[in-house]
Amino acid sequence: MNRSIKTFFLLLIVSTTAYGQLKSPAEFLGYELGEQWTPHHKVQAYFLHVAENSDMVTLEKYGMTYEGRELVIATVSSVANQGRVEEIRSNNLKRVGFIDGEPTADKTPIVWLSYNVHGNETSSSEAAMNTLYKLITENTTWLNEVIVVMDPMINPDGRDRYVYWNKSVTGVQYNANPESREHSEPWPGGRTNHYYFDLNRDWAWQTQIETQNRIQAYLSWMPHVHVDFHEQGYNSPYYFAPAAKPYHTAITDWQSEYQTMIGKNHTKYFDRENWLYFTREIFDLFYPSYGDTWPTFNGAIGMTYEQAGHSRGGLGVRTAEGDTLTLWDRLTHHTTTGLSTVEITAQNKERVVDEFASYFRNTRENGTGEYKAFVVKKSGNPDNVARLLQYLVKQNIEFGEATSASRVEGYDYSTGETGRVNVEAGDYVISTFQPQGTLVRVLFEPKPELEDSLTYDITAWETHYAYGLEGYAVKGNLKYQPVSNITTSEISASINKPYAYLAKWNSLDDLKYLAALLKQGINVRYAEQEFVMNDKKYGRGTLVITRNGNEKLGDAFDRIVKNTADQLGRFITPVSTGFVSSGKDFGSSSVRFVSAPKVGLVAGDGTSSNMVGHIWHYFDQQIGYPVNLVNKDDLRFVDWNEYDVMIMPSGSYGSTFNENGLNDLKEWIRGGGTLIAVGGANGFLAGKDGFSLKRKSNDNGGKKEDEDPAEKLKKYGEVSRASASRLNAGSVFELTMDNTHPLAFGYDDTYTSLKLGSFGYEYLENGWNVGVAKPGAHRSGFVGIEAKKSLEHTLSFGVQNMGAGRVVYMIDNPLYRGFWHNGKLLFGNAVFFVGN
Numbered sequence: 001m002n003r004s005i006k007t008f009f010l011l012l013i014v015s016t017t018a019y020g021q022l023k024s025p026a027e028f029l030g031y032e033l034g035e036q037w038t039p040h041h042k043v044q045a046y047f048l049h050v051a052e053n054s055d056m057v058t059l060e061k062y063g064m065t066y067e068g069r070e071l072v073i074a075t076v077s078s079v080a081n082q083g084r085v086e087e088i089r090s091n092n093l094k095r096v097g098f099i100d101g102e103p104t105a106d107k108t109p110i111v112w113l114s115y116n117v118h119g120n121e122t123s124s125s126e127a128a129m130n131t132l133y134k135l136i137t138e139n140t141t142w143l144n145e146v147i148v149v150m151d152p153m154i155n156p157d158g159r160d161r162y163v164y165w166n167k168s169v170t171g172v173q174y175n176a177n178p179e180s181r182e183h184s185e186p187w188p189g190g191r192t193n194h195y196y197f198d199l200n201r202d203w204a205w206q207t208q209i210e211t212q213n214r215i216q217a218y219l220s221w222m223p224h225v226h227v228d229f230h231e232q233g234y235n236s237p238y239y240f241a242p243a244a245k246p247y248h249t250a251i252t253d254w255q256s257e258y259q260t261m262i263g264k265n266h267t268k269y270f271d272r273e274n275w276l277y278f279t280r281e282i283f284d285l286f287y288p289s290y291g292d293t294w295p296t297f298n299g300a301i302g303m304t305y306e307q308a309g310h311s312r313g314g315l316g317v318r319t320a321e322g323d324t325l326t327l328w329d330r331l332t333h334h335t336t337t338g339l340s341t342v343e344i345t346a347q348n349k350e351r352v353v354d355e356f357a358s359y360f361r362n363t364r365e366n367g368t369g370e371y372k373a374f375v376v377k378k379s380g381n382p383d384n385v386a387r388l389l390q391y392l393v394k395q396n397i398e399f400g401e402a403t404s405a406s407r408v409e410g411y412d413y414s415t416g417e418t419g420r421v422n423v424e425a426g427d428y429v430i431s432t433f434q435p436q437g438t439l440v441r442v443l444f445e446p447k448p449e450l451e452d453s454l455t456y457d458i459t460a461w462e463t464h465y466a467y468g469l470e471g472y473a474v475k476g477n478l479k480y481q482p483v484s485n486i487t488t489s490e491i492s493a494s495i496n497k498p499y500a501y502l503a504k505w506n507s508l509d510d511l512k513y514l515a516a517l518l519k520q521g522i523n524v525r526y527a528e529q530e531f532v533m534n535d536k537k538y539g540r541g542t543l544v545i546t547r548n549g550n551e552k553l554g555d556a557f558d559r560i561v562k563n564t565a566d567q568l569g570r571f572i573t574p575v576s577t578g579f580v581s582s583g584k585d586f587g588s589s590s591v592r593f594v595s596a597p598k599v600g601l602v603a604g605d606g607t608s609s610n611m612v613g614h615i616w617h618y619f620d621q622q623i624g625y626p627v628n629l630v631n632k633d634d635l636r637f638v639d640w641n642e643y644d645v646m647i648m649p650s651g652s653y654g655s656t657f658n659e660n661g662l663n664d665l666k667e668w669i670r671g672g673g674t675l676i677a678v679g680g681a682n683g684f685l686a687g688k689d690g691f692s693l694k695r696k697s698n699d700n701g702g703k704k705e706d707e708d709p710a711e712k713l714k715k716y717g718e719v720s721r722a723s724a725s726r727l728n729a730g731s732v733f734e735l736t737m738d739n740t741h742p743l744a745f746g747y748d749d750t751y752t753s754l755k756l757g758s759f760g761y762e763y764l765e766n767g768w769n770v771g772v773a774k775p776g777a778h779r780s781g782f783v784g785i786e787a788k789k790s791l792e793h794t795l796s797f798g799v800q801n802m803g804a805g806r807v808v809y810m811i812d813n814p815l816y817r818g819f820w821h822n823g824k825l826l827f828g829n830a831v832f833f834v835g836n
Helices: 003-019 025-029 040-053 079-083 085-096 123-137 156-169 209-219 253-273 327-347 349-366 382-394 437-444 463-467 508-519 556-567 609-623 659-670 681-685 716-726 785-790 821-832
Strands: 057-064 070-076 110-114 147-151 225-232 244-247 301-308 316-318 324-326 373-376 400-402 406-412 417-423 428-431 471-474 500-503 524-527 531-533 536-538 543-546 572-575 591-594 599-603 628-631 645-648 674-678 731-737 750-755 768-773 778-780 794-802 805-810
Touching: 025 040, 025 123, 040 057, 040 070, 040 123, 040 156, 057 209, 070 123, 070 209, 079 085, 085 110, 085 147, 085 349, 110 327, 123 147, 123 225, 123 327, 209 382, 225 327, 253 301, 253 327, 253 349, 301 327, 324 327, 327 349, 349 437, 373 463, 382 428, 382 463, 382 508, 382 821, 400 428, 417 471, 428 437, 437 463, 463 750, 463 821, 508 524, 508 543, 508 556, 508 609, 508 821, 556 572, 599 609, 609 821, 645 681, 659 674, 659 794, 659 805, 674 681, 674 821, 681 805, 716 785, 731 794, 750 768, 750 821, 805 821
Parallel strands: 110 147, 110 225, 225 301, 599 628, 599 645, 645 674, 674 805
Antiparallel strands: 057 070, 070 147, 316 324, 373 428, 373 471, 406 417, 406 471, 500 543, 500 572, 524 543, 524 591, 531 536, 731 750, 731 768, 731 778, 768 794, 794 805
């Protein structure tokens, strides 16, 4: 039998084994891709169909969304590779250092393709089906060299929200006119998940269930290449790697070089089809929580690909140049770059694997960055420390306890100064001499290394600040040992039917305890002043849960208080008297009653859906306390007496709070209501009659005497850089706190805040300036010279008394993206303590 006949029969055998009754997307769905939207359940069904009818594909469920939709990954490779996929995967984890042992000689790279993290950037999940089919029918030779892991839909809740809306407003034929309603998506849009979180800002913080599940799947593979498929404005050309500057300085030369190699491979296809594209603009590699940067800091070649379209694309839209951009065009472009990424990686398989292995070997042996280890003081807030350690465990980051005391050179996060610092035995040590050393460096470095000030997102996120912990960044490595599981329990006298139970107040976990008690009908008080009892000092905010006022519950009172404490890991102290050694007795007016507040949150068209979501998630998932989301346009008709607390997120309120609306709002506040204004909502209230908040003016009242006329001469090409002096995309400031005020109970006299924007507000003349930024407050991240000056002597958190009620001004959003954990108690204070 000649060679050609042998080849024919071998191909026939492989085809029969691999394909069976395999259908194309069009055959399976009953329509050509691009003709209509494919909702989540049909995308899932097609991937399942392929897995059931091809030996080259396996499908694995890795989680569920908040709305109960399945999250899956497909593993795509040759039949031979599928037979040894565990060997390939374990080889990779051995190269990383996650598991012990030496890898075999096999060098099969892993390419991970992630689709539709933004739900209204819908073409990529359509492209995922097309890419899958083409990989196993037209490009099988690549699959002999590469494992491809495909996540067809990262954000199905958001995508289905968009898809079903667009289906409902599109006729038999789509309307390409961009002014048609099918190109104007309603609030909140499909970009975000169920809680309106941007999942492409959550990779590092892992606050959302979709991210938490996906990260665990990712860490079980640790791919060499990761692509995150996106869409941008419908008039834009296609964007692919290499990325724009700035790069974080932790990114290696190889990671930068291979981005360029991949981009050049894409160009041969785009040039052949005369498709427009651009590289090295807009989309940088600095903020660590994107779908390109977090994989990059986990050793991969992480990239974003951006296709024109976005929510306004619909099934087809007329562009500014007069062309019609169709869904088919969009998915074809994404299919092309996805296949090209697999192709170039198959061609460079050995170098890709070798460079990956070298990356992790170098980090394990030499550490990385200026600071080689980071210390978290063992004396820090135990709840916050525990939350941080849990976070590290979930990212396979190693840590231990310092074996001995030492005095070393380092950066003190508490003072912001570099010098000799004292490390104590038992302090927690996170070293960069480990597989995840680069990720450790990026998350903990005190001043992120920004090579260019013009970046796409916030520039500070340091972990000590986010968790409210003391510690150091150390230039040398430190010896440490595994963390001891031995804990010391506080012992209280056993008291039958105590007069009261006492619970500390300094963490989100304490807030969850209060919320749980209130929901169960327990009456709770809190101490406005410090007190001493049985030789123990109790701080402001201490919960005082007296039997008085809870008699109606009988024996259930003790059971609820104790069981809830056990469930939430809270230590409570029973006491037999209300008489204290020093301070105020429990019957004093300084021991305030906490009324279980009825809380409203303004939502709907005209409000920031992200901020609404951050706050909604906080109540619904983090503290478990009910909140009513009220559409902004319904506020004119709402019964304000139904609410004790109303939260105003950033938004446009002019039409809602006209003169009559503002009068209604102020009347409600004067009657005892608490208004919490967050972020941009403060800009609306500033200067309004009855509200004490005022914007800070930097106007000197006229022209400077020494002003140089030449300063007015600007170069058009430098306009972006010229504005950098006024920029604060997101940086950390150390605020001075009045911790005698209920808004700051549970905090020290300083608080590190993530500050967004460069607008400053004056200190309140008639009110309490609880958190303020003084000169020298800037700690981390880029902030322009003019912006820094405008933020000096400004208010961040304040409270104004208005009749019997309160207005809480939260200029900084302590719930931003859900990862600034140290601010969450502050928000709880505003809800439960201020005004009570």
